Amino acid sequence: MTTLRQIKDIASRAEATLLQDAAGAAALTVMLVVGLHLPSLI
Numbered sequence: 001m002t003t004l005r006q007i008k009d010i011a012s013r014a015e016a017t018l019l020q021d022a023a024g025a026a027a028l029t030v031m032l033v034v035g036l037h038l039p040s041l042i
Helices: 003-013 015-041
Strands: none
Touching: 003 015
C-alpha cells in the first residue's frame, strides 16, 4: 500500500470531521496571531 493511498483512505474515513478539524486549526491560528500582536496594542 502506497503512502498516497493510505492518506486517501484516512481522509475518506475522517471525511465527516475534516471540516470541523480545519475550522479548529484556523481558529487556533487566528488566536495565535492575535495573541502575538496583542502586546503591541496595549
